[in-house]
Amino acid sequence: xxxxxxxxxxxxxxxxxxxxxxxxxxxxxxxxxxxxxxxxxxxxxxxxxxxxxxxxxxxxxxxxxxxxxxxxxxxxxxxxxxxxxxxxxxxxxxxxxxxxxxxxxxxxxxxxxxxxxxxxxxxxxxxxxxxxxxxxxxxxxxxxxxxxxxxxxxxxxxxxxxxxxxxxxxxxxxxxxxxxxxxxxxxxxxxxxxxxxxxxxxxxxxxxxxxxxxxxxxxxxxxxxxxxxxxxxxxxxxxxxxxxxxxxxxxxxxxxxxxxxxxxxxxxxxxxxxxxxxxxxxxxxxxxxxxx
Amino acid sequence: xxxxxxxxxxxxxxxxxxxxxxxxxxxxxxxxxxxxxxxxxxxxxxxxxxxxxxxxxxxxxxxxxxxxxxxxxxxxxxxxxxxxxxxxxxxxxxxxxxxxxxxxxxxxxxxxxxxxxxxxxxxxxxxxxxxxxxxxxxxxxxxxxxxxxxxxxxxxxxxxxxxxxxxxxxxxxxxxxxxxxxxxxxxxxxxxxxxxxxxxxxxxxxxxxxxxxxxxxxxxxxxxxxxxxxxxxx
Numbered sequence: 001x002x003x004x005x006x007x008x009x010x011x012x013x014x015x016x017x018x019x020x021x022x023x024x025x026x027x028x029x030x031x032x033x034x035x036x037x038x039x040x041x042x043x044x045x046x047x048x049x050x051x052x053x054x055x056x057x058x059x060x061x062x063x064x065x066x067x068x069x070x071x072x073x074x075x076x077x078x079x080x081x082x083x084x085x086x087x088x089x090x091x092x093x094x095x096x097x098x099x100x101x102x103x104x105x106x107x108x109x110x111x112x113x114x115x116x117x118x119x120x121x122x123x124x125x126x127x128x129x130x131x132x133x134x135x136x137x138x139x140x141x142x143x144x145x146x147x148x149x150x151x152x153x154x155x156x157x158x159x160x161x162x163x164x165x166x167x168x169x170x171x172x173x174x175x176x177x178x179x180x181x182x183x184x185x186x187x188x189x190x191x192x193x194x195x196x197x198x199x200x201x202x203x204x205x206x207x208x209x210x211x212x213x214x215x216x217x218x219x220x221x222x223x224x225x226x227x228x229x230x231x232x233x234x235x236x237x238x239x240x241x242x243x244x245x246x247x248x249x250x251x252x253x254x255x256x257x258x259x260x261x262x263x264x265x266x267x268x269x270x271x272x273x274x275x276x277x278x279x280x281x282x283x284x285x286x287x288x289x290x291x292x
Numbered sequence: 293x294x295x296x297x298x299x300x301x302x303x304x305x306x307x308x309x310x311x312x313x314x315x316x317x318x319x320x321x322x323x324x325x326x327x328x329x330x331x332x333x334x335x336x337x338x339x340x341x342x343x344x345x346x347x348x349x350x351x352x353x354x355x356x357x358x359x360x361x362x363x364x365x366x367x368x369x370x371x372x373x374x375x376x377x378x379x380x381x382x383x384x385x386x387x388x389x390x391x392x393x394x395x396x397x398x399x400x401x402x403x404x405x406x407x408x409x410x411x412x413x414x415x416x417x418x419x420x421x422x423x424x425x426x427x428x429x430x431x432x433x434x435x436x437x438x439x440x441x442x443x444x445x446x447x448x449x450x451x452x453x454x455x456x457x458x459x460x461x462x463x464x465x466x467x468x469x470x471x472x473x474x475x476x477x478x479x480x481x482x483x484x485x486x487x488x489x490x491x492x493x494x495x496x497x498x499x500x501x502x503x504x505x506x507x508x509x510x511x512x513x514x515x516x517x518x519x520x521x522x523x524x525x526x
Contacts, residue, residue: 089305163395166384170392173381180341180375182367182396182443235383 003134005252011141012224013248014148015206019225020232020240021155022199026074028172028235029192032092033226035099036077037200039106041218044070044201045208046110049119059121063205070201071194077102078193083186103219110215118212144206151199156237168192172235220264227271233284242282246270293352294319294447294479295340300349302339309335310503312349317447322473322480324494324511326487328525331500333483334376337449340481341373342366354446368396370446374439376483377455378432382425386416386435389424393439402442409438412472430461437468441476448472450482454489462486466493487525491515499524 019041026034047066051057057065081098090098122140129136159165170178171188179185203221204213224247232243250270251263274281295317303309309332317323325333338344340351342363351358353369361369372393381389390409394402410417413434419427424435433453440448453469454462470493473480484490491497491511499507507514507524514521 166388166392167395169384169388170381173383174379176343177375177379177381178392179363180343180367180373181392181439182364183392184362184364 007135009248009252013244014145016224016228016244017148019203020228022196023225024229026196029189032095036102038218038222039103040070040197040200041204041221043073044204045213067198067202071198074193074197118214120212140209227267233281236283239283296352298350301347317479320477322494324490324497325483327500332503372440372445373449374436376451380424380432380435387420393442413438447479454486
């Protein structure tokens, strides 16, 4: 029983990790919580549904196309909503409200297109789990964990080793200084938005491989991602890993003593505790505000 | 002429800060801008580097009008800016900070340029892998100067490079500024509150008051006229 709970936590952590990494990246360059990320998560899942169930493409090909499609939604949001607002000197609060608006619009468009009833891309036959660390795990769940780990390694390597990664870290550290150093800050925000949205869409795809999808599925995943990102330390990818594992363990091990319906309450209790006692998270740094 | 500003009006949002400002920086000069708080000194540098737009007037750099240019375009032209407050990329190490200063430099050249800049600032050599946020104030200022030099600018703009530094470090930073100007011939436009120190190193000085030019002359004239200097800061 205990080992099964640990494995379940690992599976949940892999999805939290992918979503939280996207949230953390987007927040670090734009300095506001991008609520419409929740709609991008659902977009990823519904894109796979359209490509696999309606068009008839293989599931793997559908997923490979759906992830960049989610990234394209993030690009469109940045170009059509956030960038014009930033040019009008909109602050984080205005951008946050705009992102909530964008979420509501996108979620309603998905409700109109697909209905509010749940949809599924999972195989109809029940598959027996494989033995794993003394517990049972399905192939799809193993793939989820492998995809999350692979994405994390690619992201960490790209951010430390590549020119683009260093530019993104510079913008995260001090956008104004990055600008006067010759970096095209708008360009960096654009491609980070694409990568962050692709991660969100991937989180939605992984989730939809395990459970059914609904147009509102992204909000629960987003909130878990936000908690994992805050607990780990916003902008610190290794911290996001810790945050995702910590949150998933807390939620799943608590089912020893309380019902699973309290998992969201546990997530928010953790969020509140961190905001009050350790707002910089496990690996974040206390920063001082500076202005030119 | 390296930089020519004519009748510049600009500000933030709807608030006008500079009113018809005209000034110039010639090739190889160190020019200081002094004045009381809120005079608009830093605003001049932000307008020249493209962080804020010119509302009216003209800015001309090395024969090219730069009104409407982005900071990235101005860096490519040869204008670099070290903002106020020892600003470095705190989460990146010293070497990465220098690499960012040279993002517009061809990759083959970058390593050589970093080596040259590290020769000017040997203290940074030993700290190459250290996070810039963990450097001392003086080391951060040296890094800010080094980062701005990697692109081999024609015009280097410094906003209060002495801010928050001890008197010894202030002397050391101003020594470096003179050395850089002498060895590379780069023109330097420097905003500074520590008037006595900056008057020792600059060739010409402008003083601003409430966004308007209040004085344009040589440092010697100001050093000899204590009454005038006091008047400029009242």
